[in-house]
Amino acid sequence: MKIVIIGNGMVGYKFCEKITAKAKPGQFQIIVFGEEIRPAYDRVHLGEFFSGKSADDLTLATAEWYSSNNITLHLGDPVISIDRENKTVLSHAGITASYDYLILSTGSAAFVPPIPGTDKKGVFIYRTIEDLEMMTAHARKAKKGAVIGGGLLGLEAAKAMIDLGVTDTHVIEFAPRLMPRQIDDAGAGMLKTKLETLGLKILTSKNTSSILGDETITGMQFSDDTHIDVDMLVISAGIKPRDELAKQCGLEVGPRGGIVVNDHMQTADASIFAIGECALHNGMIYGLVAPGYEMADVVVSNITGGSKTFTGYDMSTKLKLIGVDVASFGDPFVAGTDCNTIVFEDKIKGIYKRINVSKDGKHLLGGVLVGEAEAYNMLLQTCKNKVILPPNPEDVILGSRGGSESDGGAGVLSLLDDALICSCESVTKAGICNAVTDQNCETIDAIKKCTKAGTGCGGCVPMVKDLMLHTMKAQGKYIRNVLCEHFSYSRQELYDLVKMKEIKSFDNALNEIGHGDGCEVCKPAISSIMASLWNEMILKKGNDTAQDSNDRYLANIQKGGTYSVVPRIPGGEITPDKLIVIGQVAKKYNLYTKITGGQRIDMFGAHVNDLPEIWSELIDAGFESGHAYGKALRTVKSCVGSTWCRFGLHDSVSFAIQIEERYRGLRSPHKLKGGVSGCIRECAEAQSKDFGIIATEKGWNLFVCGNGGSKPKHALLLATDLDSETCIKYLDRFLMFYIKTAEPLSRTATWLNKMEGGIDYLRNVVVNDSLGLAQQFEAEMQLLVDSYKCEWKEVVETQELRKRFNHFVNAPEEKDPTIQFDELREQKKAKEWK
Amino acid sequence: MNNTITQNITWFKACRTQDVPANGGVCVKYKDDQIALFHFTRRDEWYASQNMCPHRMQMALSRGMIGTQQGEPKVACPFHKKTFSLVTGECLSGDECSIKTYPVKVEHDYVYVGITADENMEDMMV
Structure with a gap:
């Protein structure tokens, strides 16, 4: 049997995945034609392209996956006609393929409203990776942007504009409110306020009449005689099903587009199916990925002897728009006599929640969440499964506010067995619980592997985890944070x-x-x-x-397999002579150099073979390891302090150097960073560090447990007006207590978060010595301080250790020949990986 | 996948046993290719696989940490901690990619990697 699939988007790929899983080996010969030059990628997370993900990160499966599953993939080669009589398709490149089953998963194109001037330079649509690449190129010169469309896709495009640096951006919506199809007036108002605080300008009830400019866009004219100046415009006003092939070969399409299908996703031609955004089922186009996956599943069932049907799909959605959670579920708009509405609104925090409850108060009919949507999954399941509401239905939206985690868990338990937990992969509560009880899945990874739940958008993972833990508890299993299968201890x-x-x-x-x-x-x-x-x-x-590999080579592995070298520069203070040595070494070994966030210099692109020589030269010049590769003390950042600064109260540089040298090489559950500021202006950003010290008139204030990174956290004040000696004592105690009690890979902030009693308890231990361990902590730390040695010095001096820094065991003098570099701004950079 | 290796194995002399760190790996140069060779000293077992991690096409597996999962020997790539079985080559972190594995034998303190004659080694190159 031959199957031809037209379209290699997310749904087309899902079909390939499902058919290969279901079919017997050799049962089907599968050929895919895709218009884009890349294999199917995750369009849902397209926006992450701007926040640093590469096109490859978004790829759903590599070309090798297709070939190893015997799927012939023709990319960059759209089908141009279908011959239904002879059951063949003809591609643009001239390939003719015959089929027994033809699957149309041609997706959709951006809908471009008929506005004069959409062909001008600087006007884009937001649909493919190529679109994004063109936007990126143009955004460099753009200052003022606009997006037509205030719906889901439009706001995503607005986020992309911000990510591209075009922060002065207008969102233009034809309807009187944002996201008119998903949320109500009040919710949309709250969303608008939130987005405006982020710098977006929102114009609703605006009808664009023309796009201004000669060759390139310079502005937009609206029907109410107003206009704005813009030099970049993204149109993201909706989708238009790609049904032209179907139309051309005489298949029925809807009046506003879409290939008409029955409940089996079958067109009038029994051997042709349509799935995803190009299919028109019961008058509906489904523009989300989950129903598309469901359709793929239905077709796979039907051509492998099953008889599944597609009976519509819940269009509830939850998403994070530019940092604002927005969700709608069930019927968000019901009004009238058969329903009561409960609304919670907090204008300070920007939270809006609405639930629609049946007249008898028993069932949830739908609702809207803006600003906080943690309860979404629970509410959706409560709504879909007609779970009886508690006597005070408002508890379902108010109860989760700042509540303990166990609330969520109890909620999960009240769901029915057939409640859908993962809508991307259609996994029910029973499916997950059975994986735990019958298949002994006791980690999220095991459940993902076994059921595929959580492998799509990932939104259900917290619920899956709750279900897993509760099921394990129900089985009487003692849940302990054991390290792994080799050590049954925390x-x-x-x-x-x-x-x-x-x-x-x-x-x-x-x-x-x-x-x-x-x-x-x-x-x-x-x-x-x-x-x-x-x-x-x-x-x-x-x-x-x-x-860990980085510790094993005492250097950080980088793209391409080279390493980076970071000598310690305590407090960020360095002499001109030492700077010159770094420059000489970097030049000699052809290294890329960059100043790090921790006030030192990182040299990238060193071959593993060169590391001992590089370090030998650095050590000769008086440098030592910076431990940038270890879960260890990294840097103690400082501002210049009272030695030069006219505001400085104390000598912050000297104190930073003293502290960095005290704790250098200290291994800990995660990396440690510190900072010392010479006055309240806090130029060393000490409050974003694991420990931060800020000078006061009377001494030092000590802050602990802050961090930057993905979840920035300000450090909390532990003690005030300390003299230098006491400050170091407290630091000793604090650091030892952390090292002894934290989970692996948890920063001080996370550690404190989990500590019962929080900062008050910690202060009691460190300052008031409530555990009676202060002396012990100090003695233990002193031992570590006294036994410090530079690791690199030992390697450089020990032949046996040096020997391990080769790429080939049987050709020690040869470097890895596959390493390649590109050039950028007169330095080298790692070749982009695949 | 054809896992029965019966005929046409050429044994390539890779290195001395003492050249491989205990419970660790090294990279072996074979013609223009790179093979990762591992010594599970605790079990006194040897394994070999392609050196390239198929996830991001990096020549890195020999520098990865080795270990076991339910007794099955595996290696974790240093880049993103994708793990691969050293017996079947299958990715144990749930990805679709897999790696090629080779037979290994030890004779007179030398380690040999078995290369089958019909092997098209170019496939392994980046």
Whole structure:
């Protein structure tokens, strides 16, 4: 049997995935024609292209996947005609393929309203990676932007504009409110306010009459005689099904587009099916990916002997628009006598919630959430499964406010077995619970692998986790945060065991308190504990292969397989002579150089073979390892302080250097960063660090548990007006307490978050010595400080260790020949990976 | 996949056993290709696979951490911690990609990697 699929978008790909999973080997010969030059990619997350994801990150499956499943993939080659009589298709490149079943998954194109001037330069649509690439190129010169369309896609495009740096952007919507199809007036008003605080300008009830400019866009004229100046416009006003092929071969299409199909997704021609956004089912075009996947499943069932039908799809959605959660479910707009509406509005926080409850107060009919949508999955399931509401229905939207996590869990339990948890992959609550009870899936990864739940948009993962934990608890399983299958202890327990049993090698740890061979989870965790406890050279005693790769090579692996080199520059202070050495070394070994966020210099692109030589030269000039590769103290950033600054109260640089040198090489559950500011102006940004010190008139204020990164967190004030000695004492205690009790890979902020009693408890331990451990902490820290040695110095001086820095074991003098660089701004950069 | 290797194996002399770190890996140059060779010292077992991680086409698996999952030997790529079975080559982190594995034997303190004659080694190159 031959199947030809026209279109290689998300739904077309899903069809390939489902048919290969279902078919017997060799049952079908599958040929795919795709118009775009890339294999199917994740269009839903297209916007992430601007926040740094590459086109490859978005790819759903590689070309190898298709070939290894015997699927012939013709990319960049659209089908131009279908011959229904002879059951063949003809492609643009001249390929004729015959079919027994033809699947049309041609998707949709952007709908461009008939406005004069849409052909001008600087006017874009938002649909494919190519569109985004063209937008990126133009955005460099653009200052004022606009988006036509205030719906889902339009707001996504507006987000893309912000990401591209065009922050002065108008959103123009024809309807009187944003997202008119999903949310009500009040919700849209709240959304508008929120988006305006982010800098977007929202114009509703605006009808664009023409696009101004000669060759390139310069402005937009509206029907109410107003106009705005813009130099970039994105049209994202809706979709138009790609039904031209179907029309051309005589298949029925709807009056406003879309290929007409029955409940089997079958067209009037029994051997032709249509799925996804090009299909018109019961008068509806489904512009979301989940129903498209469902349609793919229906067709796979029908051509492999099943008889599944498509009976419409719930169009509830939840999404994060430019940092604002928006969701709508069920019927968001019901009004009138058969329903009561409960509304919660908080204009300070920008939260709007509305639920529509049946007249008898028993059932949830639908609703809208803006600003906070954590309860979405629960509400959707409550609505879909007609779960009886609690006596005070408002609890379902108010209860989750700042409530404990267990609320969510109890909510999950009240769902019916056939409640759909993962709508992308159609996995029910029973499906997930059975995976736990029958297949012994006890991790999210195991459940993902077993049921595919959570592998689509990922939105259901928290619910899946709740369900998993509750099911395990219900089975009487004691849930403990054990490290992995090789060690049945938590990190804190392991820390104590390693200490009491004086374990100093990973092999020993396995023999004494673990079993099996270890893995990439327990090896670095145990290695880190041993380093925190004993501070021995990490590459000795056979521990080298138990280190994370970066620790094993004492350098950070970068794209392409080269490494970066970061010597320590305490407090960010460096002499001209040392600067010259860095320049000379970088030049000699052809390294890319960049100033880091921690006030030091990173040299990229070093071959593994060159590392010992590079370090040998740096060490000769008085440098030492910066531990940029380790879960260890990185830098203590400083401002210039009272030695130069006219506002400075104390010498922040000297104090930063003292602290950085005290804790250099300190291994910890995660990286550690510090900062010292010489006055309240806080130029060292110390409050975004694991520990931050700010000068006051009387001494130093000590802040702890802050971080930057993806979830920025300000450090909290631990103690005020300390003298330098006390400040260091408190730091000793704080750091040791963290090292001893934190989970692997949790920063100080996360650690504090999980600590019962929070900062008050921590202050009690560190300042008031409530545990009576202060002296011990200080002594333990002093031991680590006294046993510090520069790891790189030891490698450079030890032939046996140096030997490990080769690429080929049987050709030690040769470098990896596959490493390639490109050039950028007169330096090299890693070749883009595939 | 044809896993039965019966005929036409050429044994390539890779290195001495002591050149491979305990419970770790090295990269072996074979003609224009790179093979990752691992010694599971605790079990005294040897495994070999392509050095390229198929996820981002990086020559890196020999630098990865090795270990086991339910007793099955595996390697974790240092770039994104994708793990691969060293027995079947299958990706254990749920991705579609897989790696090629090779037979290994040890004789007189030397390690040999088995290359089948019909192997089209160019396929492995980037």
